[in-house]
Amino acid sequence: MTTSTPTKKQIRLQNKWNKLEFQTDSRSAWINGTLVTLSEPVRKVGWQWAMDATDFDKTIEPAVRPQEFLKGAGVRTVVLDPGHGGNDKGASSPRNVQEKLVVLDIAKRVKQILKSRGIRVELTRESDRALDLGDRCRKAAALKADVFVSIHANATANRSVRGTETFVLSLPGRYSSNSYGSGNPPSSVYNGNHYDIANMALGFCIHRSLIKTTGQEDRGVKRARFQVLRDAPCPAALVETAFLSNAKDEAMVIDPAGRDRLARGIADGISTYLANVKRAKK
Template sequence: MLKKRAVFFHICLILLLGGISPAPVPASTSSSITISDDNINIREGPGLSYKAIARVHKGNTYPLLKEQGDWIEIDLLNGQKGWVAKWLVAKNQSASSSAGESIQKNNGTATTDGLRVRKGPGAGFQVIGSLNKGQAVAILESNENWLKVQTAFGQGWVAKEYIRFQKTNPTENEKPDTPETNIGKISVDSLNVRNTPSFQGSILGKLQRGEEVTVLSQNGDWTEIKFSGKTAWVNSQYVLVEQKDSQEASTSGASANLVGVEGTVTATTLYVHEKGNLNSKIIGSVSKGENFQIYEEVNNWAKIEWKTGKYGWVANWFLNKTEAGGTKPDEERVRNSTITILQNGTNLRKGPSVETEVVYRANQGETFQVVSLQNDWYKIRLQNGTTAFVAGWIVSVKGNAPQVVKPGAEINLKNKTIVLDPGHGGRDHGTTGTRGTMEKQLTLRTAKLLFDKLKASGANVILTRNDDTFISLSSRVRTAKYQNADAFISIHYNSNSDHSIHGITSYYYYPFQKPLAESVHSATISQTKMKDRGVRFGDYYVIRETNKNAILLELGYLSNSAEEMLVTSGQYQESVSSGIFQGLAKYFTH
């Protein structure tokens, strides 16, 4: 009898457990979502059968609490919680990063002179400035071979290999014992102190007007401080940062004789600092083309009168210096720089315009000394001692002179909505390479780097997943639909029982998708030099079940051990993401 009861109990237990749905996946407390459409129903539970308890509107942002299947539980910020379908929202990146890896300890220095700071993570992006050896930057994000940094002239990307990290991540929330160099004074009543550099961060406490805090770093609009023995963040505009004597000394050196010297701003926007160093308070900004008297120069910083009666410091490598009343270009900024001709028969002209006379035709590989930079043209010295001009966007530059990039991709991609779909994720590993590489991890690496490249060009970019999460095929398709995507790119890596097979294949389903596939495929093959396996018809759910311009890319074979080593390298990730980026830009020129 007891044995029968035990059997009956175990059967009931199995039936009970079998009826329980999988537990929701808890989300990070700092995660949030943004509503992608108007009049979206928020429901009592994770399904369409549950009662609607509220309506929300496009653009509203809410904290993400849990995920369960195709549904997300959110905090409605009015004491209520509810569920929304994943395909109706966009997940937001954490405040300390975008699609790339965040850097918690964010100080670094340049290890070489003339380190170019670019608008996006790639050698093809416009150079917005340069750093000299030893110059400090705040590191905001890491993505493959690139670092996103905060500089005196704004945010940009630099090659990771030329930055030395000054600090490493601590294991605890406590700051290591380091010299305290900056003091900040609170300039507003009741300033919130948060645990992350974001208005979504939890409030740890408040500071009052006049209170002094130790400033650890500044990250764009947010300042990192010590608060109750731990690190915390406050909004930068309400902290007046004062430099200690050690930093005052760094700008007290002798300056050049600058009587009668003026400077014209060459950057689109150039920040004005209270003192001549990157850590000092930003007090304003000036714009390209504005002209100022230069009163002092110390350590690559120039003191200007940026408003009547108001003085500040700007990075002097973004000033084109001239004698007052004259037109002499700034030769110091391009000193020791050379340009190299990229194509045979390149025209060198008498003046900085295509309307002027051609004085010489140069061949690929010829190198010339740079005399000055006028608009987007380099004035160079020829072998016979005379000078000529060459368009900056058709040569490569070595030295401190900025690389000129002709607008192209940015114009074509700006405001385009592009959904990037890193294949697989969560319990779906995809294929596994001969060396153990999981497809789900590699597709996310490629998508994240491509995400930042597209973002830097002004595109509206959405990732169907930005972490190791399982997303159903139907959710991926619905994301493209509800975001009204101009392009949907599904990223994959391939496998075959024949381990000798290698190369890249691009797929489309509907005829109208083929031109996009051809454009992206051609550019990707050109960048990676991989075996071209062609553009083909493919019966894949994510491109078949959407009426959007959708393609699926197989970017290499993990079953081929040599190709697995190649595609997992940082160099390949750079070239393949650049190829997709260029293919999209070319397609949108049509």
């Protein structure tokens, strides 16, 4: 790859196929234009800029060349997990648009699209009912899930914050995206960490497709130790589709066409991931 520095705080690596952009002294990186959060900042070591080797192996590589690493992954069953339900409403908007209902609707749309492509899809819940976090993963295991995607919507006090972010499980011994530098990062290896490479490949495919399909603000592929990601029995990602607390995002999820675009983005991302797995097996 050829290296250039478009600005003082930017490093760009590019070849015929891929473009990697890094912000110096920061964890933000753009892989072919899609934002990912690294576990450690790109830092100056001596005279050279350097990145954490684990970030290269577990974040950059699976996003850039997923077909090289997915030989052992499955393609038969996709389990979609609409967040919350029943008494647990999840986030809500100023106009009382409820996360639990929005994400169920989106999940059903994703199921329809994938089913029309001949893919077996199951939901952890088909109706507005409460479901324990542990039960969601146990259900995915019982269904022999090959892909697990949890679907959520966000809300925050700052109403100007909007966009889409996609989470995959934090790496053992590395910080989560939203808790950098606080204490030592946990070194625990969870069940979900058996799929670190596939998690990233899946999360990246879904996120990239979602941003392309919806035109949503790109808040990046991030890492967290959410329970459904820790306990997942297969490669897994958790999508925060939009911020219900933001007027523009709220308008999108109120509109059936907006929910359809979100569903199409998720479905296309899952399809791309499955195509990469199939290519890896050839």
